[in-house]
Amino acid sequence: MDPRPSTNPPSGLPRCYRHPEAETGIRCSRCDKPICPQCMISASVGFQCPDCVRNGSGTGHAAAANQPRTLAGGRVAADDRFVTKILIGVNLAVYLAVLVFGDRLVDELVLIGYAWSPALGEVVGVADGEWYRLLTSTVLHQEVWHILFNVLGLWVIGGIVEPELGRIRYAALCLLSGLSGSVLAYVVAEPNQPSLGASGVVYGLIGAWVVLARRRRHDMRPVILFVALSLLITFTRPGISWEAHVGGLVAGVLVTYALVHAPRARRDLVQYGACGLLLLIDLGIVLARSAALT
Numbered sequence: 230m231d232p233r234p235s236t237n238p239p240s241g242l243p244r245c246y247r248h249p250e251a252e253t254g255i256r257c258s259r260c261d262k263p264i265c266p267q268c269m270i271s272a273s274v275g276f277q278c279p280d281c282v283r284n285g286s287g288t289g290h291a292a293a294a295n296q297p298r299t300l301a302g303g304r305v306a307a308d309d310r311f312v313t314k315i316l317i318g319v320n321l322a323v324y325l326a327v328l329v330f331g332d333r334l335v336d337e338l339v340l341i342g343y344a345w346s347p348a349l350g351e352v353v354g355v356a357d358g359e360w361y362r363l364l365t366s367t368v369l370h371q372e373v374w375h376i377l378f379n380v381l382g383l384w385v386i387g388g389i390v391e392p393e394l395g396r397i398r399y400a401a402l403c404l405l406s407g408l409s410g411s412v413l414a415y416v417v418a419e420p421n422q423p424s425l426g427a428s429g430v431v432y433g434l435i436g437a438w439v440v441l442a443r444r445r446r447h448d449m450r451p452v453i454l455f456v457a458l459s460l461l462i463t464f465t466r467p468g469i470s471w472e473a474h475v476g477g478l479v480a481g482v483l484v485t486y487a488l489v490h491a492p493r494a495r496r497d498l499v500q501y502g503a504c505g506l507l508l509l510i511d512l513g514i515v516l517a518r519s520a521a522l523t
Contacts, residue, residue, distance in 0.1 A: 242254055243256075243263040244263060245263055245264055245265035245267075245268055246262045246263055246264065246278070247264070247265075247268050247278075247279065248265050248267060248268065251265035251267070252265075253265045253266075255269050255276055257269075257275075257276065257277050257278035257281055258272055258275035258276060258277055259272075259277050259278070259281040260278060260280070260281055262278050262280075264276065264278045268297070270282050270297055279297035279305055282297060283297070283305075283307075298395075299392065299393055299394055299395040299398075300393045300394070300441070300444065300445075300489055301393065301394045301395060301398050301488040301489050301491075301500070302395070302398075302488075302491075302493075302496045302497075302500070303394055303395015303396065303397060303398050303399075304395055304396075305392075305395070306395070306396055309388075309391055309392035310384075310387065310388050310391055310392075311391075311396055312387075312391055312396050312399050312400050312403070313383055313384060313387035313388060313391050313399075316368075316383055316387070316403060316427075316430070317380050317383050317384060319368050320368050320370065320376060320379065320380060320383075320427055321376070321380070323338075323368045323369055323370070324370050324376050327369070327370070327371060332348065333348060333349075335369065335371060335425070336348045336349055336353075337349070338362065338365040338366060338369050338425075339362065339365075339366050339369060339423045339424070339425045340355070340362050340363065340366035340411050340414060340415065340423065340424040340425060341353055341354045341355070341362065341420070341421065341422075341423050341424075342354050342355055342356055342415055342418065342419070342420030342421065342422070342518075342522060343355070343356035343357060343420040343421075343522045343523065344420055344421035354420065354522075355415055355515065355518075355519060356420070356518070356519040356522040356523050357523075360515070362411075363408055363411040363412065363415065363515070364404075364407065364408060364411070366411055366424060366425045366426070367407035367408075367410070367411060367425075367426070367427055367429055367430055368427060369425040369426065370425065370426055370427070371425070375426055376427075379426060379427040379428060379430075379431055380427075382427075382431035382434070382435075383427065383430070383431060383434070386431065386434040386435060386437075386438055387399075387434055389434075389438055389441070390402070390434050390437045390438060390441065390485075393441050393489075394437075394485070394488060394489075398488050398500065401484070401501075401504050402433060402434075402437055402481060402484050402485060402488070403430050403433065403434070405433070405480050405484050405504060405507055405508065405511075406429055406430050406432065406433020406434070406436070406477040406480045406481045406484070407427070407429045407430040407433065407477065408429075408480075408508070408511055409429070409433075409476045409477060409479065409480035409507065409511055410428070410429020410430075410432065410433070410470075410472070410473035410474065410475075410476035410477035410480070411424070411429060411473060411476070412476060412511045412514050412515055413472040413473065413475060413476030414470050414472035414473045414476065415514075415515065415518055416472075416514060416518050417472045418470070418472055420522055424470040424472070424473055426470070426473070428469075428470070428473055428474055428477065429473040429474065429476060429477030430477060431477070432459070432473075432474045432475075432477035432478040432481065433477040433478065433480050433481030433484075434481060435455070435456060435459060435478060435481065436477070436478045436479065436480070436481025436482035436483075436485065437481045437482070437484070437485035438452060439452055439453075439456060439482060440481075440482055440485040440486050440489060441485065441489065444489050444490075456478075459474075460474075463475075480507060483503070483507060484503065484504060484507065487499060487500060487503030487504070488500050488503075491503075
């Protein structure tokens with residue numbers, strides 16, 4: 230991250246070069262940039278900034294030895310939208326493939342429980358063993374307004390959430406949010422009702438944003454208003470899979486809560502254990518629903 234020029238507020242204290250809203254009296258012992266408590270990393274002498282630690286400047290250790298950490302314990306990355314960009318790229322690539330290959334590709338990837346497909350001439354669905362539909366449907370779009378809305382949501386909200394979690398934890402959040410949205414749609418919706426779109430992932434990010442805002446003690450009123458408006462659109466507009474939205478939202482809240490509130494001493498165990506538990510619950514629900522349909 231490029232250093233931001235510090236400004237001196239009326240108190241006379243400079244502002245952190247990474248968090249301009251934070252006043253600080255601490256400076257990096259290597260480059261002398263002002264750093265707040267969130268950014269300062271203990272060194273052999275004084276404290277160092279994330280940039281100097283990342284580059285291994287004068288620490289006596291490899292660059293990763295004192296890697297700065299996110300709120301959830303992940304590594305701070307130079308590109309804090311890396312996974313978000315990949316997700317957006319996958320969604321756009323699949324959308325272009327739909328434009329090229331047409332409705333047949335949609336029929337092969339869309340979430341469907343258990344139904345006869347006239348286009349494919351056979352029985353299809355998750356209950357028929359096509360479990361991949363639970364995930365392929367989360368990157369599948371037909372209408373341009375649909376993919377634009379979801380891509381915008383990924384970019385804006387993902388840009389808030391990914392830097393707070395780190396790449397691996399953020400990727401796990403997106404995967405579980407999309408999967409949980411598909412699972413709820415599979416269980417609640419009619420077996421022959423198709424469902425597609427990245428909305429489950431987007432709503433998972435909205436749920437994560439709620440938890441992060443509360444953890445950071447931000448003003449919750451704008452967040453709550455945004456969530457309320459999103460749910461109002463979900464339940465009032467026809468043709469929207471509310472199941473995917475609600476499933477993704479709940480999963481996003483649960484996963485992010487486990488990620489940011491895990492005790493530091495057993496952080497990895499609690500975080501990955503919680504993610505694994507939700508995955509097992511989803512798989513168990515899918516197995517039970519498939520058995521009921523067949």
